[in-house]
Amino acid sequence: MDIVQLHDKRFEVFIDKATIANKVVALAKQIDADYKGLNPLFLGILNGSFIFAADLFRHISTPAEISFIKLASYRGTTSTGNIVTAIGLEENIAGRHIVIVEDIVDTGRTLHSFLPQVLQQQPASVQIACFLSKPEARVCEVVPRYMCFEIQDTFVVGYGLDYDGQGRNLPHLYRLCD
Numbered sequence: 650m651d652i653v654q655l656h657d658k659r660f661e662v663f664i665d666k667a668t669i670a671n672k673v674v675a676l677a678k679q680i681d682a683d684y685k686g687l688n689p690l691f692l693g694i695l696n697g698s699f700i701f702a703a704d705l706f707r708h709i710s711t712p713a714e715i716s717f718i719k720l721a722s723y724r725g726t727t728s729t730g731n732i733v734t735a736i737g738l739e740e741n742i743a744g745r746h747i748v749i750v751e752d753i754v755d756t757g758r759t760l761h762s763f764l765p766q767v768l769q770q771q772p773a774s775v776q777i778a779c780f781l782s783k784p785e786a787r788v789c790e791v792v793p794r795y796m797c798f799e800i801q802d803t804f805v806v807g808y809g810l811d812y813d814g815q816g817r818n819l820p821h822l823y824r825l826c827d
Contacts, residue, residue: 651821651823653819653823654671654692655806655812655813655816656812656815657753657765657804658803658826660805660812660824660825660826661823661826661827662823662825663800663803663820663823663824663826664821664822665821666808669797669808669816669821669822670759670778672797673707673708673797674708675696675703676705676759676778676795676796676797677709678707678708679759679795680709680712680748680795681710681711682739682780684713684746684748685711686711686712687711688711688712688713688714689711689713689714689745689746689786690712690713690715690742690746690748690752691705691715691716691719691748691778692715692716692718692738692747692749693716694718694719694720694749694750694752694759695715695719696809696817697752697753697811697817698750698751698809699717699809700808700809701752701797701808701809701819702715702717702750703752703781704742704800705732705750705778707756711818714767716739716740717780718737718738718763720759720763732771732777737765738766738770741770742770742771742773743770743771743772744771744773745773747767747771747772747774747775747776748776748777748778748795749756749763749764749767749775749776749778750776750778750779751777751779751780752779752781752808752810753779753780753781753782753810754777754779754781754782754783754787754791754793754796755781755782755786755787755802755826756786756787756788756789757788757789757790757791758788758789759789760777760789760791761790764791766773771807774792776794776795777791777794777795778794778795778796779793779797779799780795780796780798780809781797781798781799782796782799782808782820783799783800783801783802784799785801786801786802789793798822799811800825803825804824804825805824805825806819806822807819807820807821808820808821808822810822
């Protein structure tokens with residue numbers, strides 16, 4: 650089993666890169682079919698979604714645009730509950746079809762605090778696409794329309810997700826060892 654050490658914690662492979670790649674392609678096809686001819690704006694939430702957003706967007710064949718915003722709520726392995734907006738939304742999204750791209754929807758707090766800002770600008774539609782969903786951890790009612798994987802409430806790194814800044818570059822998804 651492939652084990653990596655990040656800071657003071659050890660992580661084991663949870664989902665391999667080939668399985669991830671196949672799921673991303675399948676998700677892109679589903680989004681393509683739903684947004685054909687609508688020129689959606691993909692809105693990636695930094696930092697965690699950058700790898701997923703790039704891979705997903707490369708497989709979108711319908712005309713579309715992509716932009717990024719930076720929101721944060723994690724310190725170490727737990728959510729702080731405080732959402733910090735470091736880089737805000739600059740595009741005019743009125744009347745646009747928006748696909749918010751998240752690395753992980755766990756507590757739902759990040760999107761719960763951000764969605765009202767998006768909806769206030771009166772987009773035509775807003776959906777959430779996430780790499781991972783953790784329904785067991787959900788505290789706020791946020792339901793992703795599109796997701797690659799639904800996982801249990803365990804801490805994961807790799808494929809854009811980090812532990813105190815490390816691990817984003819790992820090609821597989823790793824989970825915290827017991």
